[in-house]
Amino acid sequence: MKDILRATRRHYSTEDKIRIVPSGLRGEDSIAELCRKEGIAQCLYYSWSKEFLEAGKRRLAEDTALAAASDEVLSMRSQTEKIEGGGALIVRGLVEVDKRCFHICFHTPADNV
Secondary structure, rough: HHHHHHHHHOOHHHHHHHHHHHHHHHOOOOOOHHHHHHHHOOOHHHHHHHHOOOOOHHHHHHHHHHHHHHHHHHHHHHHHHHHHHHHHHHHHHHHHHHHHHHHOOOOHHHHHO
């Protein structure tokens, strides 16, 4: 009996799933109505919807990782590091100038002895 049910079960193509799931996500019809029109169980629709959204998340994560490793991003990181390094040099120079000014401003004749 199970073999008969398996043999008569309809198999949906990827194209069918791609057509059905976004239709449900758009919300033009209720999920129940959409499933009746398509002849599928609601739990099957929700299973496809979950797979669809997870595949989208994986793709976005891959795109983000790929973009983060692009030449342009790597170049910008290098420039940022140079700028930050230059900023540290400027701060060190200002500290030295500040020390000299402090010494000049508060230097007393008794210090010369």
